[in-house]
Amino acid sequence: MTNAVVSRPTDLEQEVARRRTFAIISHPDAGKTTLTEKLLLYGGAIELAGSVRARKNQRQTTSDWMEMEQQRGISVTATALQFDWKGARLNLLDTPGHEDFSEDTYRTLMAVDSAVMVIDAARGIEAQTRKLFDVCRQRNIPILVFVNKLDHPSREPLSLLDEIESVLDIGAVPLNWPIGNGPTFQGIYDLQRGRVMQFSRTAHGQKRAPVQISTLDGPELTGLIGEDAAEQLREDVELLEIAGEDFEFERFLRGDLAPVFFGSALTNFGVEVFLDALVDLAPPPQPRASDQGIVEPTREDFTGFVFKIQANMDPRHRDCMAFLRVCSGRFEKGVLVHHPRSGKDIRLSRPHRLFAQERETVESAYPGDVVGLVNPGVFAIGDTVHTGDLVEYRAIPRFQPERFARLVSNDVSRTKQLSKGLAQLDEEGAIQVFHSIDGGARAVVLGAVGDLQFDVIIARLENEYGVTTRIERLPYRLAQLGGRDVRQPRR
Numbered sequence: 488m489t490n491a492v493v494s495r496p497t498d499l500e501q502e503v504a505r506r507r508t509f510a511i512i513s514h515p516d517a518g519k520t521t522l523t524e525k526l527l528l529y530g531g532a533i534e535l536a537g538s539v540r541a542r543k544n545q546r547q548t549t550s551d552w553m554e555m556e557q558q559r560g561i562s563v564t565a566t567a568l569q570f571d572w573k574g575a576r577l578n579l580l581d582t583p584g585h586e587d588f589s590e591d592t593y594r595t596l597m598a599v600d601s602a603v604m605v606i607d608a609a610r611g612i613e614a615q616t617r618k619l620f621d622v623c624r625q626r627n628i629p630i631l632v633f634v635n636k637l638d639h640p641s642r643e644p645l646s647l648l649d650e651i652e653s654v655l656d657i658g659a660v661p662l663n664w665p666i667g668n669g670p671t672f673q674g675i676y677d678l679q680r681g682r683v684m685q686f687s688r689t690a691h692g693q694k695r696a697p698v699q700i701s702t703l704d705g706p707e708l709t710g711l712i713g714e715d716a717a718e719q720l721r722e723d724v725e726l727l728e729i730a731g732e733d734f735e736f737e738r739f740l741r742g743d744l745a746p747v748f749f750g751s752a753l754t755n756f757g758v759e760v761f762l763d764a765l766v767d768l769a770p771p772p773q774p775r776a777s778d779q780g781i782v783e784p785t786r787e788d789f790t791g792f793v794f795k796i797q798a799n800m801d802p803r804h805r806d807c808m809a810f811l812r813v814c815s816g817r818f819e820k821g822v823l824v825h826h827p828r829s830g831k832d833i834r835l836s837r838p839h840r841l842f843a844q845e846r847e848t849v850e851s852a853y854p855g856d857v858v859g860l861v862n863p864g865v866f867a868i869g870d871t872v873h874t875g876d877l878v879e880y881r882a883i884p885r886f887q888p889e890r891f892a893r894l895v896s897n898d899v900s901r902t903k904q905l906s907k908g909l910a911q912l913d914e915e916g917a918i919q920v921f922h923s924i925d926g927g928a929r930a931v932v933l934g935a936v937g938d939l940q941f942d943v944i945i946a947r948l949e950n951e952y953g954v955t956t957r958i959e960r961l962p963y964r965l966a967q968l969g970g971r972d973v974r975q976p977r978r
């Protein structure tokens with residue numbers, strides 16, 4: 488007989504196993520902010536729902552620098568929210584929606600292991616959801632779908648599932664089923680555990696929704712949800728059992744099939760079950776491709792990469808923060824890392840975590856966590872830092888710009904400052920800088936994914952480099968830019 492040696496998981500393995508790093512993607516107004524807030528409410532990170540939304544409402548698109556700064560402060564404070572749920576540690580990475588849609592949003596998706604797609608139950612799949620979904624698809628990011636606003640008159644669940652499948656070309660398997668619709672929406676049937684969950688509203692949805700549980704066949708069901716609803720639910724479930732597709736975990740992990748949950752973030756109906764499912768289904772930090780092959784998160788050497796750079800986050804100190812996703816090993820404050828792009832060794836002595844308006848110093852972090860590093864012009868998007876053997880992660884792709892504009896300086900005496908500013912903004916990934924030869928003269932052409940990027944550039948060039956500029960929109964498409972006369976400087 489052989490004695491099996493069972494080794495106990497190390498601290499690192501345990502910490503990796505309990506991490507879930509994800510982003511929420513949606514079309515504006517589908518309920519991303521509300522769901523974020525409710526996840527934080529259930530996770531115990533906030534006591535009353537309302538604060539995240541209140542902050543969002545202060546946000547507005549504006550070219551006024553102070554307000555934009557304020558808005559950036561807000562979006563940045565939410566760069567990575569960390570909270571615990573049933574022993575798991577969740578990192579929610581913010582993907583700004585709305586007008587501030589930009590390359591930043593896409594890049595954040597390079598730093599997550601899964602994504603939650605929020606869909607408005609009356610509107611179905613909308614334009615921005617599709618774009619964000621495409622980025623997830625390219626990376627095979629597993630997606631969980633939360634169909635929101637069931638408390639409002641909604642489309643039929645089956646038609647929504649059909650739409651997800653046909654428009655996104657992905658399998659869609661419901662893991663819960665709504666009971667009622669609009670004013671009659673009162674709960675869900677948890678198809679995995681076979682339980683009926685009937686919820687009660689709380690004032691403004693500020694607190695957790697009380698829940699009563701029954702089985703589908705239990706005598707108490709009719710008393711709980713009413714005769715008509717009980718009959719309808721039994722019919723629906725029978726139909727799903729006959730016609731429904733099975734949930735295949737492997738397909739989900741490949742990003743080929745999405746579990747679908749129905750609920751209402753506003754009233755908290757279905758939020759807790761969703762959070763449970765997120766912890767159960769979403770994968771822990773995944774291995775990452777590097778020039779030295781695949782790096783496992785449990786590798787002892789610390790490695791990470793920069794996925795976002797944000798300048799002037801705090802108007803009190805004009806600093807620049809680089810956001811690093813930890814990919815392997817344990818990160819410790821003050822660690823001496825190697826920075827392959829510059830060939831230098833750097834001590835990471837002031838790591839931060841950001842939550843609400845506060846910065847908090849990070850003593851340690853594990854794979855999946857996000858650390859903010861004060862960046863004295865050292866880091867660029869995609870940079871690797873590591874301890875131990877040399878390793879470099881693959882570059883983060885640049886995303887195809889959708890809008891173009893010629894940048895015109897109002898101040899020819901400040902050409903040097905303009906070049907310096909553009910180089911920095913290009914490096915940060917705030918905008919893509921191209922040059923074109925216009926009738927013999929060299930003109931700067933900017934490419935962006937979202938309009939707000941142009942406003943930010945003009946404001947930052949003026950505030951940080953003292954150069955006033957304006958933009959002239961160009962009707963170019965990328966295909967036209969691919970010609971001889973336009974080139975992008977090497978990064």
Ligand code: G4P
Pocket residue numbers: 513514515516517518519520521522540543584635636637638639750751752753754
């Ligand atoms: P977003 O971040 O995706 O843009 O959406 P957000 O959460 O801000 O929600 C957009 C609007 O939809 C908000 O209404 C919000 O209250 C509402 N909403 C979110 N989830 C639900 C839900 O489950 N049911 C219903 N009925 N509405 C929901 P608003 O009028 O723009 O703002 P407010 O006046 O409520 O603050």
